[in-house]
Amino acid sequence: MGMNxxxxxxxxxxxxxxxxxxxxxxxxVFPGQVEAQYAPNAKxxxxxxxxxVVDMRKVNDKIAQACIEACHSIHNVPDMGAPLDxxxxxDPELKIRREVKWMWTDHYHNAxxxxxxxxxxxxxxHLNFLVLCNHCENPPCVRxxxxxxxxxxxxxxxMMDMHRCIGCRFCMAGCPFGARSFNWRDPRPYxxxxxxxxxxxxxxxxxxxxxxxxxxDQGLMPACVEVSKGxxxxxxxxxPKSKVRExxxxxxxxxxxxxxxxxxxxxxxx
Amino acid sequence: MLEKAFTGSKKYYALxxxxxGLVALGFLVYTRQLTTGLxxxxxxxxxxxGFYVAQFTYLVGVAASAVMVVLPYYLHxxxxxGRITVLGEFLAVAAVLMCMLFIxxxxxxxxxxxxxxxxxxxxxxxxxxxxxLNGYLFLNIxxxxxVLEAERMxxxxxxxxxxxxxVSIPWAVSIHTVTAFLYAGLPGRGYWLTAIMAPxxxxxxxxxxxxxxxxxxxxVRDNTKFDPGREQIQSLAKIVTYAxxxxxxxxxxxxxxxxxxxIPEHMDHFKYLFVGMDGKGQLIPFMWFAxxxxxxxxxxxxxxxxRKDESTLALTCGLVIITTYxxxxxxxxxxxxxxxxxxxxxxxxxxxxxATITLGVWAIGFLVLTILYKVATSxxxxxxx
Numbered sequence: 001m002g003m004n005x006x007x008x009x010x011x012x013x014x015x016x017x018x019x020x021x022x023x024x025x026x027x028x029v030f031p032g033q034v035e036a037q038y039a040p041n042a043k044x045x046x047x048x049x050x051x052x053v054v055d056m057r058k059v060n061d062k063i064a065q066a067c068i069e070a071c072h073s074i075h076n077v078p079d080m081g082a083p084l085d086x087x088x089x090x091d092p093e094l095k096i097r098r099e100v101k102w103m104w105t106d107h108y109h110n111a112x113x114x115x116x117x118x119x120x121x122x123x124x125x126h127l128n129f130l131v132l133c134n135h136c137e138n139p140p141c142v143r144x145x146x147x148x149x150x151x152x153x154x155x156x157x158x159m160m161d162m163h164r165c166i167g168c169r170f171c172m173a174g175c176p177f178g179a180r181s182f183n184w185r186d187p188r189p190y191x192x193x194x195x196x197x198x199x200x201x202x203x204x205x206x207x208x209x210x211x212x213x214x215x216x217d218q219g220l221m222p223a224c225v226e227v228s229k230g231x232x233x234x235x236x237x238x239x240p241k242s243k244v245r246e247x248x249x250x251x252x253x254x255x256x257x258x259x260x261x262x263x264x265x266x267x268x269x270x
Numbered sequence: 271m272l273e274k275a276f277t278g279s280k281k282y283y284a285l286x287x288x289x290x291g292l293v294a295l296g297f298l299v300y301t302r303q304l305t306t307g308l309x310x311x312x313x314x315x316x317x318x319x320g321f322y323v324a325q326f327t328y329l330v331g332v333a334a335s336a337v338m339v340v341l342p343y344y345l346h347x348x349x350x351x352g353r354i355t356v357l358g359e360f361l362a363v364a365a366v367l368m369c370m371l372f373i374x375x376x377x378x379x380x381x382x383x384x385x386x387x388x389x390x391x392x393x394x395x396x397x398x399x400x401x402x403l404n405g406y407l408f409l410n411i412x413x414x415x416x417v418l419e420a421e422r423m424x425x426x427x428x429x430x431x432x433x434x435x436x437v438s439i440p441w442a443v444s445i446h447t448v449t450a451f452l453y454a455g456l457p458g459r460g461y462w463l464t465a466i467m468a469p470x471x472x473x474x475x476x477x478x479x480x481x482x483x484x485x486x487x488x489x490v491r492d493n494t495k496f497d498p499g500r501e502q503i504q505s506l507a508k509i510v511t512y513a514x515x516x517x518x519x520x521x522x523x524x525x526x527x528x529x530x531x532x533i534p535e536h537m538d539h540f541k542y543l544f545v546g547m548d549g550k551g552q553l554i555p556f557m558w559f560a561x562x563x564x565x566x567x568x569x570x571x572x573x574x575x576x577r578k579d580e581s582t583l584a585l586t587c588g589l590v591i592i593t594t595y596x597x598x599x600x601x602x603x604x605x606x607x608x609x610x611x612x613x614x615x616x617x618x619x620x621x622x623x624x625a626t627i628t629l630g631v632w633a634i635g636f637l638v639l640t641i642l643y644k645v646a647t648s649x650x651x652x653x654x655x
Binding site for chain 2: 096099100106109110111113114140143145147148149166167169172173175176177178181182183184185202203204205206257260261262
């Protein structure tokens with residue numbers, strides 16, 4: 001073996017560093033290049049703390065459906081009710097059981113259980129609230145995940161690494177908002193048209209809304225916000241001059257299950 | 271000592287073959303789950319843990335209950351239990367093994383199991399559960415084996431074993447406490463969000479585990495030349511009595527807080543389980559049977575006559591095992607998830623495939639238990655001879 005002592009130590013040292021942090025090892029070999037390569041795109045949107053305001057005064061069924069459709073189609077979220085092959089048709093019960101959804105609508109007493117009363121305003125009672133992951137400041141799903149497959153980014157987005165997820169579903173038990181779905185079966189036969197620029201999932205992993213991190217990196221707003229005709233506002237809540245802050249300052253807002261202390265970052269105006 | 275496992279009666283081999291058959295059947299169905307996903311179970315987006323996790327929880331209790339024979343013998347020098355500590359420890363080994371397997375079969379991606387170590391996350395209770403369960407398995411196999419070997423040689427076991435035994439006592443409590451913490455710290459699940467969950471887990475464990483041990487002792491006496499002893503069984507029966515009554519007491523403590531406080535998020539799950547909700551309530555008869563049966567068993571056992579007659583004792587122990595199994599298995603999992611976070615009722619019932627895989631895991635456990643008990647009883651027979 002043509003390796004002297006010095007070379008051995010160099011390689012051993014590098015390998016150790018690779019183990020500890022591949023980036024720092026690469027940094028030794030190609031200084032500066034990694035940063036340049038992985039730094040957010042110049043056009044990328046950055047924030048200290050992302051948040052969303054859903055203005056239910058502006059959300060009608062059509063807009064809600066457009067938001068859901070935009071989200072689910074670009075993220076390859078399967079529709080268990082619409083298989084590509086009729087032989088994959090599921091009975092209604094299985095359709096509910098295996099459902100995968102990132103964004104959907106629900107009634108006031110379902111989205112905000114315990115908040116309704118016998119004389120809740122008719123309008124609110126019949127509203128179809130647009131619900132999604134709340135990207136909590138204190139996310140219980142992140143707390144319970146045994147592999148950090150779900151984690152909170154510095155900008156507040158609660159992300160999923162579907163390649164690390166072991167499918168224990170602890171996060172699903174932990175989430176008080178029912179925001180998470182599990183791939184009980186191969187989702188692909190239920191995806192109308194696969195978006196090649198976003199991964200599809202395999203069986204056995206959990207998924208949910210990611211506030212469209214892939215779009216933020218390209219300088220784009222989340223897909224649902226884009227098609228919401230102004231009903232959804234997305235921005236940096238740590239910035240007092242941001243649009244989200246402005247709306248919250250001048251309107252009464254609600255959050256789902258605030259009393260649980262997860263500090264949800266999706267706000268509702270009714 | 272392991273050679274004892276290879277010399278047995280026809281009945282012994284027949285039992286092994288039968289269990290191996292069940293294992294094979296379970297494995298066959300499991301390969302289907304591996305390829306097509308957990309969709310072959312009755313689990314859903316709303317009830318995302320079910321039969322597998324229920325078995326896991328129940329069996330952690332069975333494993334922990336070994337401490338009920340270890341503690342009196344080693345800490346209080348209660349000599350009678352010396353005869354059966356190894357039976358308790360080997361039961362714990364088989365039970366912990368099943369626990370781990372139930373976790374593995376419940377995973378969506380078992381191929382990534384080792385991510386739990388690779389990306390270790392001490393903030394997750396599952397990480398600690400992995401540590402305490404593996405540790406407990408190790409402790410019991412080492413202690414049980416060493417003590418049995420020493421008994422066979424007619425010498426005192428090595429000194430390090432003594433220290434391991436001391437460690438194993440709080441460790442037993444830890445496995446069931448950590449398992450309760452998996453559920454008891456989740457903000458949105460009113461049924462589980464209770465400080466009495468770990469104590470309840472322990473009390474039901476100390477009722478169910480020794481009950482199972484009593485039945486196993488009776489089986490061992492009938493099928494081998496080794497008699498675990500009448501006094502031993504009677505002492506275990508007293509433990510079962512107290513633990514069952516304490517378990518019932520804890521249940522009512524929980525019930526008081528939930529219903530006197532009148533907080534819907536906590537009451538709703540009990541309502542679903544015991545009276546039904548939105549016209550759904552497939553667990554109602556099971557839950558009533560569990561709680562009434564547990565009370566009946568607890569009270570019956572306080573009568574010395576019931577305990578002293580080994581056939582009524584065995585029947586009552588059977589009742590304790592079944593009722594705690596319903597309460598901590600089916601009830602705990604489904605009750606925690608129904609109604610769901612949207613206050614909707616999605617019911618859960620295991621599918622035949624799920625039940626077959628479950629049976630397969632139990633068969634692995636009993637296969638290991640049979641072999642370990644065969645070794646233990648053969649050694650005991652040999653020593654007595």
